[in-house]
Amino acid sequence: MMTYEKLLEKTALEDDRFIVMTAENRALVRNLPASLGNRFIDTGITEQTMLGAAAGLALRGRKPVVHALSAFLTMRAFEFIRTSVGIANLPVKLSSFIPGVLSDGNGPTHQAIEDISIMRGIPGMEVFAPADEEDLVEMLPQIWATENPSYVRINTRPAIVKHKPYVFGKAEHIFKGKDCTILTYGFMLEESVKAHQLLSDLGYQVGLVNLRNLKPFDGDLISKLATQTSCFITIEDHFLTGGLFSILAEYLVKNQILIPTHSIAFEDRWFKPGRLSEVLIHEGLDAKSLVEKIQKFIQK
Amino acid sequence: MMNEEKLVQLQQFAKRVRNHIVPMASDGGCFLGASLSAVDLLTYLYVDHLNLHKGNLRDENRDYLFLSKGHDVPALYGIFAELGWIEADRLKNHLSTEDHIYWHPNRNIPGVEFHSGSLGQLPSVSIGVAMDIIIRGGENRVYCVMGDGELNEGSCWEAFLVANAYKLDNLTFIIDRNNFQANMATEDLIPLESLVEKFESFGMMTQRIDGHDFMALEKAFSNIKGQTGAQVIICDTVRGKGLPSIEARADRWFCNFSQPEIQELLVELNEGFGANLVAETLVVR
Numbered sequence: 001m002m003t004y005e006k007l008l009e010k011t012a013l014e015d016d017r018f019i020v021m022t023a024e025n026r027a028l029v030r031n032l033p034a035s036l037g038n039r040f041i042d043t044g045i046t047e048q049t050m051l052g053a054a055a056g057l058a059l060r061g062r063k064p065v066v067h068a069l070s071a072f073l074t075m076r077a078f079e080f081i082r083t084s085v086g087i088a089n090l091p092v093k094l095s096s097f098i099p100g101v102l103s104d105g106n107g108p109t110h111q112a113i114e115d116i117s118i119m120r121g122i123p124g125m126e127v128f129a130p131a132d133e134e135d136l137v138e139m140l141p142q143i144w145a146t147e148n149p150s151y152v153r154i155n156t157r158p159a160i161v162k163h164k165p166y167v168f169g170k171a172e173h174i175f176k177g178k179d180c181t182i183l184t185y186g187f188m189l190e191e192s193v194k195a196h197q198l199l200s201d202l203g204y205q206v207g208l209v210n211l212r213n214l215k216p217f218d219g220d221l222i223s224k225l226a227t228q229t230s231c232f233i234t235i236e237d238h239f240l241t242g243g244l245f246s247i248l249a250e251y252l253v254k255n256q257i258l259i260p261t262h263s264i265a266f267e268d269r270w271f272k273p274g275r276l277s278e279v280l281i282h283e284g285l286d287a288k289s290l291v292e293k294i295q296k297f298i299q300k
Numbered sequence: 301m302m303n304e305e306k307l308v309q310l311q312q313f314a315k316r317v318r319n320h321i322v323p324m325a326s327d328g329g330c331f332l333g334a335s336l337s338a339v340d341l342l343t344y345l346y347v348d349h350l351n352l353h354k355g356n357l358r359d360e361n362r363d364y365l366f367l368s369k370g371h372d373v374p375a376l377y378g379i380f381a382e383l384g385w386i387e388a389d390r391l392k393n394h395l396s397t398e399d400h401i402y403w404h405p406n407r408n409i410p411g412v413e414f415h416s417g418s419l420g421q422l423p424s425v426s427i428g429v430a431m432d433i434i435i436r437g438g439e440n441r442v443y444c445v446m447g448d449g450e451l452n453e454g455s456c457w458e459a460f461l462v463a464n465a466y467k468l469d470n471l472t473f474i475i476d477r478n479n480f481q482a483n484m485a486t487e488d489l490i491p492l493e494s495l496v497e498k499f500e501s502f503g504m505m506t507q508r509i510d511g512h513d514f515m516a517l518e519k520a521f522s523n524i525k526g527q528t529g530a531q532v533i534i535c536d537t538v539r540g541k542g543l544p545s546i547e548a549r550a551d552r553w554f555c556n557f558s559q560p561e562i563q564e565l566l567v568e569l570n571e572g573f574g575a576n577l578v579a580e581t582l583v584v585r
Contacts, residue, residue, distance in 0.1 A: 056428020
């Protein structure tokens with residue numbers, strides 16, 4: 001099975017435009033110094049300098065793939081991403097590690113649950129959230145192929161569904177359902193798939209979409225589904241503000257599409273840190289809690 | 301050693317650049333003080349030092365100069381006009397939305413390598429370019445011109461650590477040490493001295509010179525070759541250099557003068573101190 005690290009190594013060995021950078025976050029790229037030599041650059045715990053240097057490397061024609069923990073990548077270095085990478089629209093590829101609830105026991109300092117919101121606000125920035133490592137590896141070649149900057153919520157958990165081939169900019173429509181359609185992305189697909197099964201067992205016809213990309217946003221699919229399902233439910237490990245629910249609301253209002261829409265997200269608060277399985281239960285994001293919430297939404 | 305002819309040529313070039321800059325301090329204004337302090341060192345670099353000419357501005361083997369302090373971009377506009385990289389007539393478009401000539405650098409102007417304006421951003425961008433040149437085995441060099449006030453930004457010092465770690469011998473940081481930041485003397489706000497010791501302690505070969513002395517500039521820039529890591533040249537300069545009526549004044553950072561005032565300043569610039577000018581009548585808007 002292809003892993004993130006093997007794919008990155010293969011890509012960089014085949015195309016010397018690629019430079020692998022990290023702000024001393026080597027979890028995903030531990031074996032690459034040996035194979036990439038001076039095209040592996042670790043700037044130490046300096047997210048800002050790493051992003052500025054990535055812009056400089058991109059100015060010279062390179063495609064830097066940069067690695068850091070999500071919170072520090074997107075927020076400590078935000079102005080460097082927005083100003084040096086974004087204004088120049090340079091092909092710097094951001095690999096964001098432990099986004100959303102995947103920061104589990106770290107606590108609020110490490111909780112990147114506003115990352116989608118702030119990254120999508122940068123003109124030209126593309127934003128992706130693969131559901132698992134299989135999805136990630138399926139999507140990355142196309143993400144890395146563009147000449148735009150991109151932000152990827154890295155998720156290397158094993159897949160629990162067999163994914164369809166990735167079409168750039170398109171969502172993955174996994175199940176159809178007239179009672180409601182769940183829209184989700186990244187890690188939360190895992191609990192959503194389990195919730196879908198439980199709801200099916202209860203006799204509900206629930207649709208499920210793995211968004212894959214938040215920007216570009218697959219509006220065509222949303223427009224189509226709006227005529228085939230009774231309501232949308234967004235599920236995300238992100239603040240309510242600025243994430244998928246906001247993106248969907250913007251799309252629906254802009255296109256004057258009227259459909260009941262509900263959200264499951266963090267409403268103006270940090271989540272309780274702990275073991276991932278316990279975080280999910282505590283925050284009502286485990287499959288059982290999702291089922292209870294979704295049933296109420298459907299009955300409204 | 302620089303001969304007399306070369307020295308006069310550089311001095312006259314810098315005078316012409318100042319003549320391009322002063323009119324920009326009207327009808328919207330510009331950061332006049334910072335632009336004038338950097339004119340001589342930038343003149344030296346573009347006229348006599350950098351491997352840069354109209355024909356190689358996009359060549360991968362060119363030298364790179366990044367203007368991190370940004371405010372002094374009128375000096376670049378003036379230099380590029382004198383070098384023929386842009387039409388001198390274009391400078392009249394300063395602040396027109398029909399052109400790209402505004403208060404901070406941008407890449408729509410031939411010769412500008414990167415946009416700036418947010419302080420502390422370009423030291424790291426310079427590092428990325430210097431790293432790539434080393435990876436590719438290039439001989440070209442990278443220069444990053446910074447303001448002294450800019451050194452308040454922590455990202456500068458983070459970048460210096462990384463430049464040292466990667467032994468970027470092709471990278472030179474140039475500090476326009478005019479002793480003022482926006483509103484105050486640097487030493488009255490966040491003292492920077494002793495700067496030489498600070499930079500040396502970061503592992504960088506550091507020189508301190510008179511940034512208006514072309515011979516000193518030539519000597520300092522000839523010393524940077526063959527070093528084993530990044531270097532620093534601190535250029536002691538005078539904010540507003542060339543116009544005694546605004547020199548070294550804390551309130552002459554951003555200037556927006558009336559046309560008659562601009563005419564008086566041009567007389568002062570070209571005919572020397574003692575021209576018919578009363579500084580206190582100048583209005584900063």
